[in-house]
Amino acid sequence: MEECRTSLYDTHVKYGGKMVPFAGFLLPVQYEKTGVIKEHMAVRTGCGLFDVSHMGEILCEGEGALANLNALLTNDFTGMYDGQARYSPMCNEEGGVVDDLIVYKIRENRYFIVVNAANKDKDFEWMLSHQREGAIFTDISPKVGQIALQGPLAQRILSRVSAEESIPGRYYSCVAEGKAAGIECLISRTGYTGEDGFELYMDSEKAPALWEALMEAGKEDGLTPCGLGARDTLRLEAAMPLYGHEMDDEITPLETGLKFAVKMKKEHFIGKEALEKAGNPTRKRVGLKVTGRGIIREEADIYIGDEKIGKSTSGTHAPYLGYPVAMALVQAENAEVGSCVEADVRGRRVEAEVVELPFYKRQV
The missing domain is CATH 2.40.30.110 (Aminomethyltransferase beta-barrel domains)
Incomplete structure (x- = not known):
């Protein structure tokens, strides 16, 4: 299978990215001038910039969207405010994990879902096979670019290209119609590094311009491009589970320590009966x-x-x-x-x- 390129491919080559195949894409594992350890330390002590455009993005819309999400996912999405984000596993009938994902409530009857890159097609097919009346799932992944700005200096750097109203204040929240460097973005205060930071979603064609604007804004603070290697060491140091490692179709979310995101008091979700039958892990x-x-x-x-x-x-x-x-x-x-x-x-x-x-x- 030929690997796809994100819209930032040429940018990575320009910055000295060592490109490798990953989840069907060619992405930088590290950069020539830095390497995994320096990139890792930049995120812990300053700030790092990641291309995460290989992730999948799916919309769930319609009057039945909330009910459909609550039946499909283990967490409870009732009562979320506009702009709130919530993490959840998605289980199969046996209680194993199909994937773990983040759901953003954009507004009533409209939700933005971010899924793991390697599982995007599988996840979308699973959602379509469990789509209910009044809800529509749409895969918008090819149109969306994603850049992650991570580290203790992330807000300071972002504030140089974004107005205050575009920067979400709460962890696991977003500004759905924000702007960064004049580019329309969904800006969320989330990440996969264990640090404060932001994930910015934009039209994929605008990602290179936003990358360069952020690099310029972060120049004086030593903003460092980071690859897949540092992304993995950072998430592991922060003990964040990774699909295919800490969870899969045969490992339940309760076994891997995700009880906080499994609402057993909900009337129903796929896999609930199997988890109840299994008892304590x-x-x-x-x-x-x-x-x-x-x-x-x-x-x-x-x-x-x-x-x-x-x-x-x-x-x-x-x-x-x-x-x-x-x-x-x-x-x-x-x-x-x-x-x-x-x-x-x-x-x-x-x-x-x-x-x-x-x-x-x-x-x-």
């Missing part, structure tokens, strides 16, 4: 701090003594923290913080300790 997502020598990547068997208790789901060296970390799905009875475990890394045991999540939490 027998597996639990945990954090592991590596205390031995080595890095625990995904799919490593986790042991206590000779007993296999689970598998790692993601792992890397955490640049800001300065040591390797991993997340794992283990038997619930072995999930206690402070437990000492070992991971089988290519036939060698690497010691680790179960620690509280997230590994990193920004100071507010």
Whole structure:
């Protein structure tokens, strides 16, 4: 399959992006002048700029939109204010996760949904197969570009190209008809890095101009273009689950620690009966701090003594923290913080300790 290019492809090449295939697109894994660690640290201490145009965007509209979303997704979207965003898993009938996504209420009967890039077509087909009377799902992904401005200096930089009324004040909220550098955008206070920041959605053709305007606005603050590598190390350090790792069609949202986004008191949602029948989860997502020598990547068997208790789901060296970390799905009875475990890394045991999540939490 030939990879697609986002409208920012030439911009990435200009800035020295090392382009790699990802979720059907060619995207920068890192940039020549910086690299993953410098990009990671820029977001933790200053600000970074990401192309996230590969993500999928779907509209849900009509008088039945709210009822349809509440039946389709595990969270409850009743009572949201215009501009509010809400995270939710989307389950199958067995309680496994089809995908996790964010829903923005633009106004009554109109919702903007952002889904994972690799799952976009699957998600849209799933939504269409569960579309109810009075609701219409529309895939608008090809028309939409997305840029993420992330880090403690994000608001200061954004304020140089956006008026105050275009900048959302609350976390998980948006200004649906905002402007940045004169370009019409949906500007949301969200992100996937563990830092304060914004995600800007615009006509895909306008993304290069907005990228350059933000880079110019952030020049004095050292705004740094960032690639997929830093995006992954940042989300892992902040213990944000990733579809295909911490959740999938066979891992439930309750097993991966997303109970806050699963409203079991709702009358119905797809997967509710299966989750009720399963009862308390027998597996639990945990954090592991590596205390031995080595890095625990995904799919490593986790042991206590000779007993296999689970598998790692993601792992890397955490640049800001300065040591390797991993997340794992283990038997619930072995999930206690402070437990000492070992991971089988290519036939060698690497010691680790179960620690509280997230590994990193920004100071507010």
